[in-house]
Amino acid sequence: MGLKDLLEKLKLEPYVIALFGMVVLASVLPVRGDAAHGLSIVVKLAIALLFFLHGAKLSRESVVAGVTHWRLHLLILAFTFVMFPVLGLAISKIGVLPPTLAAGILFLCCLPSTVQSSIAFTSIARGNVAAAVVAASASNLFGIFITPVLVGVLMHTQGGAAGGWHSVRDIVVQLLLPFIAGQLARPLVSAWITKHKGLIGYVDRGSILLVVYSAFSEAVVGGIWHKISPPQLLILLAVCGVLLAVVLAATTFGARALGFSPEDEKAITFCGSKKSLATGVPMAGILFPGPTAGIIVLPLMIFHQIQLMACSVIAQHYAKKAQQAEA
Template identity: 65%
Template structure:
């Protein structure tokens, strides 16, 4: 999808069409998971406070500290022009759709992922601008549009699926492979749409090839550090395998969907492209890496008994 978007990005009239298709696919994912999950599983997921605290700590404490450290490195390591974008990256909430998709593929605790990722995004509407203002000395407010998008596009379809579960649940449960295809398809569509927009805006022309290579390495190191930290923390606190999967995927991601509108409010247009570049690069890396990790978890689940 990254290569396809680089060669044939969605532009002109096609861009809104892909954007609408992406929103529909994401809403469908939430509806299907709402219809598939039992009411007891949802309640258990929402009330799993130890898991949620650990994910929020990784998202809004560990990430900002690590990103501040990377931004403070010498210019020969961290490009000066991209340092503010790295800090802003650390302030963002977790993803929702890809976290749920990867958790479902890896056979983790999907109910807890829905609750944790949604809480991260709702809190991020307030926390991200505050963190950015403190760490980057930016000024500006934020809009409630992101909150409305979360409610309309994510929570309402999930609730609708829960309400319709007695009628459509058995039909969906009998077609688990179809749900898996929808999860994977939504992730591919998000990657293509996001990368297409960046290519059309000409974001890759604003930095040198060496800057891009250094940014790729920095984002890769950042992701690896957080993946390992969340994995070890989940095992240190003795979470089961399903919860470990949720913590790893929710705690290691940053949301491009939330980051772009927030950055548009907090930063002037001339600075916006460079601010968004680290988010774009990290977003692609996290999707690729987590796809591999999710499939590894799924393969191990095929050969090992599930724990509860």
């Protein structure tokens, strides 16, 4: 059995392996001093490019086409920006995790949904793909505004390290403005982006890998592995698993209870239960400057892997049921 077959069997994406590889690299060879300062500038430029591409890729036509399905979109936004933060706040109050990891859980609960994987899983499950496109895109667009506000309010009440309301300004400058620029440039660059999807994907993922390496380098220099023990990591893994299980159950049965069609239920389940690594890692670097960012994104990276594994299994289950119904 080859490495690719093993990863397929374990539902592990090579990209996710690369993410944790950046953690290992930063642990062994963290960037320091002038090199760290230079890398921080490169990271800011990479983040700006990342969100420019997000803006350029988002079709305004798809947003207009799906906006009429307002009940579905409101429900997904409620799961993403209401239920998740409430659960995150509850977890932080239980005290099973140290403050920094609890803050990381609360931060991931404030993030928007994923785009690519939400749409992909909805498609595999034979769900309402058009609704998933609109819902996931809207979640990310609103998240640029909502996430820093939620982080500022919830982590202020918890005595967290979020940077305050000036962080909203930084989000606007580093994320929203490039996103808007991408939208404005879409008529000029959309054909090129469509033609070079593979290259754009590498730029997308390469930017995130760079941000993770930079954040964890600062965390390692700040002594992250002296602050977090192996038992705490195991507890974090369990907390992320339970959190995802609760939200998956809530999205699935909530959609059924409210009378949505099976196709809409799949879109709600996949869009309402996931959190975006592509948005979360850059935001953490802005909202939590210094070594804190590396610890803050650790729960997000673990949750991201668990959600990919779980949703892959669920999507295949939905697809088999759909095939059996057609037979």
